Amino acid sequence: MNQVLDLPAAARLARARDGDQRAFGQLVELHHPRVWRFLLRRVGNRHDADELTQETFLAAWQRLPGFRGEAQFTTWLLGIALNLARNHHNRRQAQRREVELPDEAALDAALGAAGDPLGQLQLRGTLAALERAIAGLPEEMREALRLVRFDGLSLEQAGVVLGTPVGTIKSRLARGRDRLSDEMREYLS
CATH class of the missing domain: 1.10.10.10 (Winged helix-like DNA-binding domain superfamily/Winged helix DNA-binding domain)
Structure with missing residues (x-):
């Protein structure tokens, strides 16, 4: 059995902070869905959410040795994601100045076919x-x-x-x- 999977969350985080890529991979697997949904709500499309999620975990890996544990890992991770989403939004706002509305597919999914x-x-x-x-x-x-x-x-x-x-x-x-x-x-x- 994979020994990284058997570790408690705190031990997995400590190993990842020490540079263990497998332990960090487990953290990515665990937190990826939440980070992706968090970003999707902010950017409004799957492609951008996918890219920003990857950027979030890359930034987290790079900053992980400096993670002091003053906040929960998830909260720290969402802070990184939020900053990346803000930067993304600011770049898009500079490119076009209009209110973003939900796309047609998202509205259709929310409303359902019947009714x-x-x-x-x-x-x-x-x-x-x-x-x-x-x-x-x-x-x-x-x-x-x-x-x-x-x-x-x-x-x-x-x-x-x-x-x-x-x-x-x-x-x-x-x-x-x-x-x-x-x-x-x-x-x-």
């Missing part, structure tokens, strides 16, 4: 408006909202990823929810 056509049309409009409203939030509110509401991180984990106190995360969430509520009022009434 009321008028209801589907209304839901499409609501989803598009929500995506625009989220995109219109200031970056710090948008990231806090995505980390806690969409990625399922705790307030503490979101604070570590963003390098921000928990109270600030709470404030950003509350202000972001208020803004979204105001912008979505006509769609949800």
